[in-house]
Each structure stands twice: as C-alpha cells, then as structure tokens.
Amino acid sequence: MLDNKKSVFKLGRLSVALLIAGCSSMVMADKFSDAAQNWVGSEFTPSTLTEKQQMNEMSWFTEAAKPYRGMEINVASETLTTHEYESKTLAKAFFEITGIKVNHDLIQEGDVVEKLQTQMQSGINIYDAYVNDSDLIGTHFRYGKVVPISDFIAGEGKAVTNPDLDLQDFIGLDFTTGPDGKVYQLPDQQFANLYWFRADWFADEDLKKRFKAEYGYELGVPVNWSAYEDIAEFFTVKVKEIDGERVYGHMDYGKKDPSLGWRFTDSWLSMAGAGDKGLPNGLPVDEWGIRVEGCNPVGSSVSRGGATNGPAAVYATAKYVEWLDKYAPPEAPGMTFGEAGPVPAQGAIAQQIFWYTAFTADMTKPGPVVNEDGTPKWRMAPSPLGPYWEEGMKVGYQDTGAWTFLKSTPVDRRKAAWLYAQFVVSKSVSLKKTIVGLTPIRESDLNSQEMTDLAPKLGGLVEFYRSDAREQWTPTGTNVPDYPKLAQLWWQYVSEAASGEKTAQQAMDGLAAAQDKVMERLERANAQGECGPKLNPEKDPQYWLSQPGAPKAKLPNEKPQGKTIAYKDLIAG
Amino acid sequence: MNKKKTLGLSVYIIFLLLPIYWLLMMSFKDNSEILGGLSFWPDTFTFDNYMTIFTDPTWYTGYLNSIYYVALNMIITLTVALPAAYAFSRYNFMGDKHLFFWLLTNRMSPPAVFLLPFFQLYSSVGLFDTHIGVALAHCLFNVPLAVWILEGFMSGVPREIDETAYIDGYTFPKFFVKIFLPLIRSGIGVTAFFIFMFSWVELLLARTLTSVDAKPIAAVMTRTVSASGIDWGVLAAAGVLTILPGVVVIWFVRNHVAKGFALGRV
Numbered sequence: 001m002l003d004n005k006k007s008v009f010k011l012g013r014l015s016v017a018l019l020i021a022g023c024s025s026m027v028m029a030d031k032f033s034d035a036a037q038n039w040v041g042s043e044f045t046p047s048t049l050t051e052k053q054q055m056n057e058m059s060w061f062t063e064a065a066k067p068y069r070g071m072e073i074n075v076a077s078e079t080l081t082t083h084e085y086e087s088k089t090l091a092k093a094f095f096e097i098t099g100i101k102v103n104h105d106l107i108q109e110g111d112v113v114e115k116l117q118t119q120m121q122s123g124i125n126i127y128d129a130y131v132n133d134s135d136l137i138g139t140h141f142r143y144g145k146v147v148p149i150s151d152f153i154a155g156e157g158k159a160v161t162n163p164d165l166d167l168q169d170f171i172g173l174d175f176t177t178g179p180d181g182k183v184y185q186l187p188d189q190q191f192a193n194l195y196w197f198r199a200d201w202f203a204d205e206d207l208k209k210r211f212k213a214e215y216g217y218e219l220g221v222p223v224n225w226s227a228y229e230d231i232a233e234f235f236t237v238k239v240k241e242i243d244g245e246r247v248y249g250h251m252d253y254g255k256k257d258p259s260l261g262w263r264f265t266d267s268w269l270s271m272a273g274a275g276d277k278g279l280p281n282g283l284p285v286d287e288w289g290i291r292v293e294g295c296n297p298v299g300s301s302v303s304r305g306g307a308t309n310g311p312a313a314v315y316a317t318a319k320y321v322e323w324l325d326k327y328a329p330p331e332a333p334g335m336t337f338g339e340a341g342p343v344p345a346q347g348a349i350a351q352q353i354f355w356y357t358a359f360t361a362d363m364t365k366p367g368p369v370v371n372e373d374g375t376p377k378w379r380m381a382p383s384p385l386g387p388y389w390e391e392g393m394k395v396g397y398q399d400t401g402a403w404t405f406l407k408s409t410p411v412d413r414r415k416a417a418w419l420y421a422q423f424v425v426s427k428s429v430s431l432k433k434t435i436v437g438l439t440p441i442r443e444s445d446l447n448s449q450e451m452t453d454l455a456p457k458l459g460g461l462v463e464f465y466r467s468d469a470r471e472q473w474t475p476t477g478t479n480v481p482d483y484p485k486l487a488q489l490w491w492q493y494v495s496e497a498a499s500g501e502k503t504a505q506q507a508m509d510g511l512a513a514a515q516d517k518v519m520e521r522l523e524r525a526n527a528q529g530e531c532g533p534k535l536n537p538e539k540d541p542q543y544w545l546s547q548p549g550a551p552k553a554k555l556p557n558e559k560p561q562g563k564t565i566a567y568k569d570l571i572a573g
Numbered sequence: 574m575n576k577k578k579t580l581g582l583s584v585y586i587i588f589l590l591l592p593i594y595w596l597l598m599m600s601f602k603d604n605s606e607i608l609g610g611l612s613f614w615p616d617t618f619t620f621d622n623y624m625t626i627f628t629d630p631t632w633y634t635g636y637l638n639s640i641y642y643v644a645l646n647m648i649i650t651l652t653v654a655l656p657a658a659y660a661f662s663r664y665n666f667m668g669d670k671h672l673f674f675w676l677l678t679n680r681m682s683p684p685a686v687f688l689l690p691f692f693q694l695y696s697s698v699g700l701f702d703t704h705i706g707v708a709l710a711h712c713l714f715n716v717p718l719a720v721w722i723l724e725g726f727m728s729g730v731p732r733e734i735d736e737t738a739y740i741d742g743y744t745f746p747k748f749f750v751k752i753f754l755p756l757i758r759s760g761i762g763v764t765a766f767f768i769f770m771f772s773w774v775e776l777l778l779a780r781t782l783t784s785v786d787a788k789p790i791a792a793v794m795t796r797t798v799s800a801s802g803i804d805w806g807v808l809a810a811a812g813v814l815t816i817l818p819g820v821v822v823i824w825f826v827r828n829h830v831a832k833g834f835a836l837g838r839v
Contacts (some may be wrong), residue, residue: 074785079799087631103785106631108795115784119595124696126784152726338803342608358801367605 011461032062035096043089044429045128054189056430057164060099061423064160065098068416071448073103077401078109082437086424091237094423102420105470108127110135110258113484116404120145129417130333131188134175134400135265135476136483140185141178142528145403148182152418160267160415162422169427169442170186172400174280174381175475179295179531185402186421189439190354192398193266194464195213195384197221197226198369200377201235201242214238220564222384224318225272227562228353232327235350250327251340254318254390254456254498259337261491263354265430265476267397271353272480273388274318275495276550281477282393285550288478288486289313289520292527294530297481297519301512302541302551308512309505310387312423315558318504319386333498345377353383358399360438360461376459379567387558398473401439440465463571481522481533489514593816599809607725607805622810635793638704642779642787645708650715650768651761658718659749660831663732676717684777687713695782702784710782711721711772718771726760727753750789759829766826773819774803790815 037057040051064118077083087104095101104438107115112130118286119126121141138144154163167173172187201207202219211219213228221442235249249498254260268273269281272288279282285291289308300306307313324333329411331349332340344352347368364370369377383396403421405414424433431445435454439460440446446465455462480486493511496502502510519533526532545553599607600622602615626632652778661673667804691710694703700706730753736746754761797804823830 027619076784079796080801088629105785105788106796107792108798109800111780111795118692118781122693122696124692124701126701232599341802342604345605346609356800362801365605 001387027364030342031441032099033059033556034373036062039093039097039430040090043421044094044251044432046435046448046450047428048442048448049158049427050378057109057162057426058347059426059532060162060164061094061098061419061426064162065100065416065419067481068412068419071413071416072103073128073413073416074103074105074126074128075129075131075420075539076105076107076112076115076232077188078112078438079106079279080189080358082433082439083131083401085433085436086188090199090424091420091430093384093429094420098419098423100416100419102417116406117484119406121406123205123231123527125228125409125413127404128413129408129421130404131401132404132408133475134172134186134402135480135487136404137176137178138476138478138480139483140404141180141478142481142531144529145408146184146323147407147414149186149403149405149418150183152405152414156411157415157418157538160419163424165269165422166427166444169237170425170443171446172398172402172441175398175400175477176402182302185400185404186425187400187402187426187441187463189401189437190398190441191356191360191439192394192464192470193354193356193383194473195221195351195353196380197351198349199379202567205248209235210238214450215562216561216565217564220562220566220571221381221562222351223565224384224560225353225386225561227564228351228384228561229319229559230295230325231351231564232323236327239350243561245348247307247348247350248329249349249350250323251339251343251352252324252328252332252354253335253340254324254333254467254495255336255339256334256491256495256499258491259490260498261487261489262337264317264325265487266354266399267474268320268354269316269396270394271383271389271396272312272386272389273320273393273552274316274550276313276391276392277390279392279394279471280474281479282550286477286479287394287566288476288515289481290515290538291550293534293536297479297533298536299508299514299519301538303538304516304536305539306512306542307517307550307551308515309508310545311554312386312550312552314384314504315388317494317497317508320494320557321500321504339370356378356399357461357464358439360458364457369528373489378459380460381451381567381570384465387555389559393472395469395472396476397430398470398475403486426468460571463546479527481531483520486515488520580784580808588668591781596809596812600813601709602806603761604802604806619806622806623814625787625807626810626814631796631813632793638783638787639773639779639790640681640818642704642707642789643769644724645704646711646715646772647709647765647768650712650719651765652722652831654716654764655754655761656725658720659753661724662670662727663722663735673720676720680714683773684714688777691778692781701782701787707779707787707789708713708772708783711768711775714775715768715771720765723757723760723801726763730756737797752774759826762826763829766822766830769822770819773815789800 011278036055040054040058059094085107091102091104112132115126116130116132129225139147156538170187172190173183176185177183178189208219211234222231231250235247239247241247265288267287269289274289275282275287276285281287284293285307289306290312291298291305298305300305300308302310342362343349345363345367346566385395405418405557425441427444431448431450434440434445435450445451451462476483489511493514497504516535520535522528523533523535544551598615599617601620602619603621607613663670673814677759695701695706739750776791780792783789794808797808
C-alpha cells in the first residue's frame with residue numbers, strides 16, 4: 001500500500017516535471033518562432049521564397065540548432081557592406097532564432113588571412129569560421145587543413161545541413177571547388193572587376209565627333225586595349241577640360257604598397273592574354289603565369305614553361321606603367337587601392353579599365369556621377385581585351401568571399417558556425433542581403449523581379465551578372481599552391497617597374513624567379529603532398545615560346561586597330 | 574630677438590599642431606568631402622563618425638578593452654617594479670650592475686620576435702584573447718623600463734630617511750608604503766605615464782594575442798580599410814578618441830615628465 005502511494009507520488013512528480021518541461025519547451029519554441037516571424041515579416045523582405053517557405057526554413061534552423069543553444073561562436077570576415085549587414089543584423093537575427101550567439105568580427109582582409117594562416121600553422125582554434133576569398137582554393141586543397149564542405153555535408157555535418165541549401169544555385173561554386181571535385185568553401189559574397197565609364201560623356205555628340213575625327217572610329221565601349229588607350233589619350237591629352245574641370249581618361253594607382261599586387265594577381269595578365277584557354281583559369285598555364293601538370297605546379301618562368309615573364313605579361317606590365325604615367329591624374333602613382341578606388345565617383349575620370357563592382361553601392365550615392373533621379377551617369381561593361389587574348393580565355397577577376405572551416409576547430413563549434421554560414425546565405429535572407437551589399441551569390445536572387453526593378457540604378461551590374469559573360473570572370477585558381485606566400489611577391493616586383501627602377505621585362509623576370517624559388521622551397525619541404533609543386537628543369541625559353549598556348553611569343557604588332565562598341569548594342573547583344 | 578624667438582616658436586607649434594587639427598577636422602567631415610578637395614573647415618559639419626563609434630559595440634568595446642588591459646598592465650608593472658627598483662637602489666649584490674643593465678637591454682628586442690612564443694604559450698594555458706594576457710605580454714617591455722625609471726627616483730631619496738624610519742620603529746612594509754612611496758610619487762606618476770604610452774599604442778602583440786574578447790582599439794581601427802575603400806571619417810574620429818586618454822594622462826604628469834625622461838636622475 002505504502003509502496004503504491006510512493007509510486008503514485010513519484011508518478012505525480014514525474015508528470016508535473018514533464019508538464020513543466022513541456023511547457024517551458026513550448027515557451028522556448030514560441031520564443032524562437034516568434035522571433036523568426038518578426039524577422040521574416042520585417043527584415044527578410046523581399047525574398048525569393050514565400051513567407052511560409054521562409055518560416056519553414058527558419059523553423060528548420062531553430063530545430064537543428066537545439067544541441068548548440070547557448071553556445072557563443074566567433075567568425076571573422078573582411079570589412080564590406082555585405083559583412084557589416086551580416087555582423088550587425090543577421091548575427092542578431094540568428095541569435096534570436098536559434099539561441100546561438102555569433103561574434104561576427106570584421107577585420108581588414110590582410111588580418112583575416114593572417115589569422116587563418118596562424119590557425120592553419122599552429123592548429124590552435126582562433127575563429128570558428130572565416131569568410132575567406134576563394135583565391136586561396138589552391139592553398140586550401142593542398143595543405144589539407146580545411147574541411148571540404150562537400151565532405152562535411154555528407155558526413156559529420158549531415159544533421160546540421162539545411163535541406164534547402166541548394167548548392168547548385170550558387171553562381172560561384174566552381175571557384176570554391178578543388179581539382180579533386182570537392183567543394184571546399186561556401187560562397188558568401190561576390191564582386192567582379194569590370195570596365196567603368198562616363199556614359200554621359202561618351203554620348204556627348206561634340207566629343208563623339210572630335211574622337212571620330214581624331215582616331216577614325218566611334219567613341220564607345222572599348223573592345224580592345226588599343227581603343228582603351230586611344231580613349232585615355234583623348235580625354236587626358238586632347239579634351240583636357242569638361243565644364244571647366246580638368247578630366248582624365250584613365251585612373252589607377254601605383255604606390256609601393258601590398259594593395260598594388262591585387263590589381264596584378266586579380267587577372268591583369270589574363271586581361272592582356274598571358275595565360276592559356278580554358279575556364280575558369282586557363283590550363284595548363286593560369287593568369288598568374290604558373291604552369292600545372294596533373295595537379296603539380298611546375299614553374300612560372302618561361303624557362304620552366306610558365307608565363308609570368310613571357311611577352312604578354314611584360315606587355316601587360318609595360319602598359320600599366322605607361323598609362324599610369326601618361327593618362328592618370330598626377331596624384332595616382334602615389335595612391336593605394338583604397339585611396340584610388342573612390343576617385344571616379346568624384347567626377348573627373350572618363351573611364352577605368354579595372355574597376356571593382358564592390359564600389360557600386362558608394363557610386364550610386366548622390367554626387368557628381370549620379371543624376372538627380374538617382375540613376376547613374378556612369379555604366380559598367382565588360383573589360384577590353386589585350387592583344388594576346390584569345391577566345392576561350394578568362395576575361396577578368398571575380399572575388400568570391402566564401403565560408404571556410406578548419407579542421408582545427410572543435411566539431412561542435414564548427415557545426416554551430418556552419419549553421420550560421422548557411423543562415424546568412426539562405427534563400428530566406430540572401431535577396432535582402434544582395435540588395436543591401438550588391439554582392440550577389442545566388443542565381444535565384446539575380447533572376448528575381450526585385451533585381452530587375454533595381455537594375456536601372458546599378459549601372460549594368462544586374463545585366464552583367466545575368467549574362468553568360470560572368471562565367472569568364474573568375475578568381476585566382478587552383479594553380480597557385482600557396483596564395484599568401486606568392487601574392488606578396490607581386491607588389492614588390494611590380495613596384496620596381498612602376499617607379500622606373502627597372503624595366504617591365506626586368507621586373508617580371510625577377511618576379512618569375514622569386515615565384516619559382518618559393519615553389520622550389522615548397523617542393524623541398526614536401527608540405528603539400530602529392531599535388532605540391534614539382535618544378536620543371538630550366539630550358540631555353542625559345543623552346544617553350546615556340547610551343548602552342550602560353551607562354552606566347554611576342555606579337556609583331558601589339559597595338560592593333562582600336563575597336564569600340566556602342567553601349568546600347570553591347571546590352572542588346 | 575625676442576620677437577624672432579616668438580615667431581619661430583609659433584611657427585614650430587603650428588607645424589606640430591597641424592596634423593592634429595587636420596585629424597580633428599576630418600573627423601567632422603563625411604567621406605565625400607574628405608576625398609573631394611581641400612577645405613580647412615567642414616562644409617557640412619557632422620557627428621556621424623563619432624556616432625558610429627559610440628553606438629557600435631565593436632567600436633566602443635575596443636576602447637574599453639584597451640583601457641582595461643593598459644590599466645592592468647600599469648598595476649602589474651608597478652607592483653613588480655617598485656620592490657625591484659628598491660632592491661637595486663638600496664642593496665649591493667653579486668652582479669647587480671650587470672643585471673640592471675640587462676633589464677634595459679630587454680627593450681632592445683622587437684616585439685615581433687616574441688609573437689610566436691607568446692601565442693603558443695598563451696594558447697596552451699588559456700590566456701589567448703584575454704586582457705590579462707595582453708597586460709602580461711606588455712610587462713615584458715614595461716617592467717624593465719619601470720625599474721630603471723623608479724630606481725633613479727629612489728636613489729634620489731637619501732638612505733638616511735630609511736634609517737631614521739627604522740629607528741623610529743617603522744617596520745619595512747609600513748615605511749615603504751607610508752614614507753617612501755609618497756616621497757617618490759611623482760616618479761611613480763611618470764613611470765605610469767611611460768607604461769601607459771607603450772601599452773596604449775602597441776599593436777603587434779595586442780593584435781596577435783587577441784581575437785574577439787580583448788581586441789584593442791588599434792586593431793578595431795584596421796576595419797576601416799576594406800575592398801570598397803577606406804572609411805576616412807570614422808578612422809579620423811577613432812584617432813581623435815585614441816589621443817584623448819593620452820592627453821588626460823599627460824595633463825596629470827605634465828610637471829614631472831622632464832624628470833622622467835632623465836630616468837629620474839636629477
């Protein structure tokens with residue numbers, strides 16, 4: 001009897017406990033779904049999903065995050081409008097919807113790479129995830145320190161992978177895929193470098209007439225470097241002033257600073273036509289001039305089959321120095337990337353061959369290059385091509401900042417960070433994020449009605465991303481075995497040419513030798529396994545120059561007839 | 574002659590203050606005006622840059638973090654350096670002169686060489702990304718300097734005062750705190766100022782040994798540089814706010830700084 005009473009009492013206690021637990025979990029569930037409802041209703045609009053689909057996706061996040069609730073994770077990315085939005089708004093939303101607190105740290109791009117490298121080398125967890133440019137894909141797949149997300153999705157991370165992630169919807173997935181076919185990083189934001197010009201000046205009848213009279217063809221979007229050069233000369237030397245203001249036909253930067261390397265490693269050589277055909281980066285020689293055989297980098301000097309100091313690369317470097325000197329504003333050679341970037345928005349530049357769409361948001365603010373109705377006076381268009389360029393080669397650079405997870409991060413923390421990474425690229429939030437930061441990543445967002453409506457204010461951004469041409473703009477590829485070690489060589493050697501200390505040929509010879517030396521060290525240290533560098537023995541450069549493809553022999557005429565196209569025909573075509 | 578001197582001095586002071594004036598003016602301009610052209614006074618006066626810093630936790634916690642570890646460093650350094658300096662000033666022991674000189678040579682090593690050892694050590698004992706961690710790292714450079722400065726001030730105090738205190742029945746701790754420290758308080762102030770100076774502007778160690786929780790303001794400032802340009806206005810505002818604590822500290826030790834530069838020797 002007594003026992004019976006006891007068990008009844010126990011049962012009662014248990015049911016009360018269960019009731020309380022049930023109620024509290026209901027309260028919790030309500031708390032998270034209420035938060036989701038709030039965010040979906042207020043912030044995550046527009047979206048390519050219906051509100052119901054968004055709520056379904058959000059409730060999946062709430063549910064999947066249950067085991068990690070109360071956790072605090074740290075992620076790092078560079079400072080861009082897109083990441084600011086993630087750090088300030090999306091991290092807060094993620095916390096309220098999942099209960100996982102994210103410190104989304106914004107630091108300088110160089111610092112992101114430095115912290116990432118420190119973690120890779122020491123094995124000590126500094127951040128739980130990084131948004132790191134896919135330029136490091138060759139580094140990541142060789143060192144074996146990064147978790148390929150395709151492996152993670154199939155294995156450890158299965159339970160925390162959003163069934164609606166839709167990997168194929170990401171336009172930059174090729175760039176984050178290694179030669180082994182594995183996806184190493186998840187794209188988070190993208191921007192390209194394109195040609196930029198003052199459409200209002202190019203449409204001016206008087207200027208058009210003067211240009212035609214001078215050069216014998218129409219003033220328009222340059223198709224080749226000859227035309228770009230002519231237009232640069234026209235505005236800087238012939239036109240000189242528009243509405244009483246001094247104008248220039250070219251803008252660039254040349255300060256001895258690490259950022260000088262970017263404009264080169266970001267495809268300057270491939271625009272001239274230094275590499276081989278084959279997308280995304282050219283095979284066997286890529287836009288850095290590095291030759292790969294199988295998966296092994298075998299050299300960047302012409303004597304080893306590379307093209308870093310080949311005639312096309314030397315031509316590209318010489319043109320950079322010449323145009324900076326002759327056609328850019330006098331202060332440009334003393335500027336860094338960050339200082340030179342906003343200059344076209346000040347209204348004195350007619351065109352820029354190498355302009356990052358990351359500046360679009362700033363360029364659409366009221367000012368000298370924006371009409372009163374908010375539409376821009378400028379347009380972006382595909383970059384002109386150098387004389388060495390051939391059909392089938394990449395045309396320009398496209399940066400893909402992508403989520404990167406290291407093996408040295410404890411699995412639980414990695415899973416929580418993976419949830420956050422998927423959240424900030426989920427279809428529920430990605431269209432809004434694209435509109436805020438103008439760095440599109442999803443095909444579905446690009447094809448949305450909202451982007452169509454926005455297009456007239458973005459000067460050609462939407463048109464570019466919707467066209468097939470965008471496939472020809474790619475980041476640094478897998479031929480580069482150690483991006484941080486090799487990238488830092490470029491600015492040092494290029495600046496020797498920019499300052500006039502050395503000729504373009506001498507500077508590129510030095511660079512090619514320095515790249516080979518780094519790769520030789522990697523080979524000797526055997527740090528990168530079977531896909532690490534295995535340098536070719538040196539041969540007479542003539543041997544390689546007489547083979548088909550890169551390195552290409554010097555052209556007898558590096559300045560063919562200039563060719564332009566009217567912007568309206570370009571869009572129509 | 575006098576007029577010439579005044580003129581020369583005025584030109585010199587204007588020359589010195591111009592960058593600070595420029596920084597201050599930049600902090601009240603927006604980026605388009607900063608990049609637009611030369612103006613000595615903001616066309617459109619704005620507090621937006623300061624608002625960004627005061628309303629964004631990642632910005633103002635950078636200041637709080639820096640103040641926190643600089644204060645910790647000052648406390649630790651003075652606690653260690655005061656007795657050490659007293660020992661060097663009052664006692665003779667084997668190798669004391671060599672040891673004293675060796676302390677100063679510690680400052681000759683660039684902080685960069687200590688990055689990796691510190692990083693590994695701190696990560697393995699859980700000091701990575703903590704305020705105390707950065708404070709301890711800065712002690713490596715601050716303790717020797719503090720010992721040197723304090724020793725100078727202490728040697729300026731006659732030994733007879735120590736002896737008189739003992740005759741009067743003071744215990745050593747009581748004498749040290751009640752009589753000796755007040756006698757060298759200006760020296761302590763100057764030492765604290767130098768410790769502050771080093772720790773406040775040091776970036777390399779502080780940046781490498783922190784990630785999120787203890788990130789210094791100097792590291793937060795680097796976020797103004799991005800792929801879409803530099804946020805000059807916010808950077809200038811952060812610069813102005815970074816100078817302010819230094820100005821406050823200098824105000825308190827303004828009468829003793831010259832003596833401090835002589836390492837306390839009179």
